Amino acid sequence: MLLLLDIISGILLVTGVFFGLSGAVGVFKLPNFFTRVHAASVTDSIAVILIIGGLLLQTTFGINIAKLLFILGFLLITSPTASHALAKSARHGGLLTMSELEKGDQQEKTPK
């Protein structure tokens, strides 16, 4: 039983780390600001869920479970808020408006 829990938790942790890494790679590989925020949100959401899910299976039943769940809850509320604040301020700062979408993308897509 304990071995099974360890295996499941290991799988969750490894996939979580994989998604976290994918997010980081995406931040470098994607072409412009807004698409990079999407990549970062992979790390924000699924990686956090999987890693904390894996940690939940590692702890003994008790107060630590509650604390981990609190961390998960707060991260799931605050990280979209942070992405939203970033995107909103970028837009209001003039990085992207509805009509500029086409032009802006092409500019950013020019070869490095």
Place this chain on the structure above:
Amino acid sequence: MHTVKWVISLSIFWLLLSGYLKPLLLGFGVASVALVIVVLNRMQKVDNEPQEFGTWLQTIRYIPWLLGQILSSSLRVTKLVWGSPTEVSPSLAKINVEAVPEARRTLYANSITLTPGTLSIDLEGEEVTVHALEQSSIDELKEGYIATKITDIWGDNK
């Protein structure tokens, strides 16, 4: 009644965070709960928007569905990242949120941001501005798959 609910949930929250049952620390806990209640009641007079507790049942029905959405859209974004990141079709659109009860619009916008590949940028009046990594995500949002889920679950009590 409202205050009682807050006292109970704050006390439980404090206990779960601290885990100590020594008299001194419990005293601090009681003091901090009392302080928060006083502040809450004072703020109540200013903004007049009672913070309702969502019923747990509804949240519990919503969260697993949202987790499933997060997982599937994460896989899509990950595929894009490792595959061909230049083939993204970033797009921006305004999505009507009239169907969503007003108290749930924050949840709606937050759910959009939380699912990778879509990002809510602005919530003005009846419209939320969404930026998406792929055009298809915008189309799905316009069909309102998150909105119908939220109205399904919370629609009965605005």
